[in-house]
Amino acid sequence: MAKHRPSRQMHLNVFLRNIGQHEAAWRLPEARTEDVVNIVHYRHLAREAERGKLDAIFLADHPVLNARSQDRPWDLLDPLILVAALSGVTDHIGLVATGSTTYNDPYSLARRYASLDHVSRGRAAWNVVTTVNREAAGNFGLPAHPDPDSRYARAEEFLEVVLGLWDSWDDDAIRADKSAGVFLDRSKVHRIDHAGDYFQVAGPLEVPRSPQGRPVLFQAGSSGAGQRLAARYADAIFTAQTRLEDAQHFYKGSKAQVAQAGRDPAQVLVLPGISFFLGGTEAQARALQSSYENLILPSYGIAELLRITGEDFSGHDLDATVRIPPRRSGQEHLHSRRELVQDLTDRETLTLRQLLRRLSAGRGHYPIVGTPEQVASELIRWYESGAADGFNLIPPSLPASLTDFVDQVIPILQSRGIFRSDYGGATLRDHLGIDRPATRRQAVPSNDATTV
Numbered sequence: 038m039a040k041h042r043p044s045r046q047m048h049l050n051v052f053l054r055n056i057g058q059h060e061a062a063w064r065l066p067e068a069r070t071e072d073v074v075n076i077v078h079y080r081h082l083a084r085e086a087e088r089g090k091l092d093a094i095f096l097a098d099h100p101v102l103n104a105r106s107q108d109r110p111w112d113l114l115d116p117l118i119l120v121a122a123l124s125g126v127t128d129h130i131g132l133v134a135t136g137s138t139t140y141n142d143p144y145s146l147a148r149r150y151a152s153l154d155h156v157s158r159g160r161a162a163w164n165v166v167t168t169v170n171r172e173a174a175g176n177f178g179l180p181a182h183p184d185p186d187s188r189y190a191r192a193e194e195f196l197e198v199v200l201g202l203w204d205s206w207d208d209d210a211i212r213a214d215k216s217a218g219v220f221l222d223r224s225k226v227h228r229i230d231h232a233g234d235y236f237q238v239a240g241p242l243e244v245p246r247s248p249q250g251r252p253v254l255f256q257a258g259s260s261g262a263g264q265r266l267a268a269r270y271a272d273a274i275f276t277a278q279t280r281l282e283d284a285q286h287f288y289k290g291s292k293a294q295v296a297q298a299g300r301d302p303a304q305v306l307v308l309p310g311i312s313f314f315l316g317g318t319e320a321q322a323r324a325l326q327s328s329y330e331n332l333i334l335p336s337y338g339i340a341e342l343l344r345i346t347g348e349d350f351s352g353h354d355l356d357a358t359v360r361i362p363p364r365r366s367g368q369e370h371l372h373s374r375r376e377l378v379q380d381l382t383d384r385e386t387l388t389l390r391q392l393l394r395r396l397s398a399g400r401g402h403y404p405i406v407g408t409p410e411q412v413a414s415e416l417i418r419w420y421e422s423g424a425a426d427g428f429n430l431i432p433p434s435l436p437a438s439l440t441d442f443v444d445q446v447i448p449i450l451q452s453r454g455i456f457r458s459d460y461g462g463a464t465l466r467d468h469l470g471i472d473r474p475a476t477r478r479q480a481v482p483s484n485d486a487t488t489v
Contacts, residue, residue: 047456131162139182140177162253202238
């Protein structure tokens with residue numbers, strides 16, 4: 038039976054990017070660069086997040102070495118293997134691993150995430166992405182990176198196959214009747230016989246239905262195509278806005294699209310990303326922020342600006358005003374993130390140097406700078422104003438920023454009655470307050486053609 042929260046409460050996940058999301062975090066004197074691939078480091082982060090009673094940890098993935106890897110550490114470890122390892126040293130925290138629908142096959146991915154849900158006792162989630170890294174094509178034998186329309190068409194069919202595989206076992210398929218010598222009721226395990234434009238998959242999956250019914254589906258992307266995909270399939274949506282009114286607009290629009298897709302909007306969470314700098318006073322928090330920004334490499338920021346917007350500012354004076362022009366026909370890039378940066382330069386007069394500093398912590402996510410009370414109050418303001426069901430925390434450095442948030446901000450949210458004081462259930466679906474789904478098919482007689 039589905040478990041429901043006694044009252045609506047804020048949800049908090051944390052993005053664990055090696056030793057910090059801020060592009061200059063690795064240059065801080067206290068940063069331990071060896072921790073980028075150190076499992077002891079990641080175990081500590083997972084335990085800190087669980088100590089704070091967060092819903093989940095989230096790990097990104099890019100199946101290609103970043104073109105600017107000389108400038109900073111990136112996501113070097115396979116996130117699915119990493120969260121599987123972390124499942125053994127945690128008991129409650131959800132485990133969100135990113136997986137590409139462009140550079141995977143649905144059967145293998147369905148098997149891995151279903152296995153993770155079993156291994157973690159119901160804490161697995163798949164962050165569905167189509168991959169924006171054009172260079173990845175060469176790692177998978179493709180002559181070119183597919184265009185956005187093709188990537189999203191493939192993603193939709195990919196999801197249909199994965200959901201079919203996850204539902205190919207009925208909940209009671211394992212009979213385990215020792216006296217009769219019957220372990221599995223084969224009438225309750227079904228082929229899917231999918232034949233589509235991109236995939237032909239017979240099924241069934243060899244993994245029984247998992248503790249959550251299916252792993253939780255996250256979808257990261259605020260573009261039109263991303264929103265449409267999320268409305269049909271996602272349990273939670275990662276997004277990026279920097280202004281309350283924009284977040285409210287996105288939230289309302291996303292919930293409306295979910296309803297139009299025939300789903301319950303209350304069962305789909307909207308979670309903007311936020312970066313944060315904490316200090317005993319606001320001045321101290323801003324000084325901390327500046328200590329990071331003083332270490333940025335302008336060449337890296339300019340390369341990232343090109344990746345996001347398609348605009349090359351390599352010859353631009355760092356101290357001259359900069360503006361992102363409207364998107365031109367044929368430009369792909371990161372549509373929603375480009376709009377955020379364009380809006381920022383439309384609203385404010387910024388030099389290129391100032392723009393690079395502004396983007397260095399969250400690459401377009403909302404940075405909150407202040408005392409723990411100020412940060413908590415801003416999160417509550419967004420949450421109570423219909424802008425978010427919760428947030429994806431993006432710590433500038435790890436583990437320090439996460440520990441500070443757990444020690445200083447979480448107690449304030451708990452004292453306001455807006456965030457849990459302890460976990461109320463065993464699975465990630467319990468934490469998120471979303472139902473365990475029924476299978477998309479009923480058991481059929483053993484002589485049915487789809488029964489194996």
